[in-house]
Amino acid sequence: MNQPMTIDDLERLVGVEFPVGEFTIEGYEHWLTTDAIGSPPLPDDVAHPMYAYYAALGGMGLTLDELFAMVGSAAADGPMFGEAGLEFREVMRVGETYRVEGRITGVARKTGKRAGVFDIVSFELRVVDSSGAVAAVSTNSFVFPRRTA
């Protein structure tokens, strides 16, 4: 367990921007991905809509370990995926490179009968195309056990 953070410390993270990253939808990776997930046939250069997620998480400007450390946790603490949301604004294209911007959007501390104290940290990733248009928005939350909070 990393250093526990107070809820005030966590709330100060809301709005903090991640470093900007980028993600390129490589043709061979897209082929392998659509094969692995059993995608229906897609037009030649059209990326599977799940690339809104794959590009966001794959291209965000910090690693998950760095994100966990930012909120005073680590992979060994057993953080769990909570919810995932995708907003599809533009069709994403195979071969395109997208900029990925991100920020923490919310924190909440809760207590469960069995789970004890845990924090829910939400973050948003915007996938931006080369024209500057937001192609997709990925919102995610992680649940962090806080046995020592």
Add this chain to the structure above:
Amino acid sequence: MRVSAGTELPVFEVGEVRAAAMKTMAVLLRDPNPIHFDPDVVAALGMGVRVINQGPTNMAYVVNMLVAWAGDTARIRALKVRFLDNVRAGDRVVAGGVVTSVAGEGRHRIAECDVWLDVVGGPRALAGSATVAVETGEAAGETPAK
């Protein structure tokens, strides 16, 4: 086919979730969690003997259902899910959904749907909601999917 509240979406079925596909996705997603590729670790963690599918792949099965139904990826506007349970290698899973409302006027309307992924003979692995654009037909309150 026409779309209105209560319309069931055609299901998308995966006859057997493949361990090999999980290995491919572990590499592509740079996901080092061994529960997706090492059955010995799964057993050591007391999670059974079969490797566990990546959550985003479970989500992708639902997206596949929406793509097949809508006929055009551009019509899928939003998806939100909660992860409820695990899918394991060898499972048969079925993605399904139902239209809960159709809103808007004119030719282009928006269908709100409840969606899910069930393990056949097992738990519901995922549940959520989706927003899909649909083209209207002439009949008021009813909308052809494509």
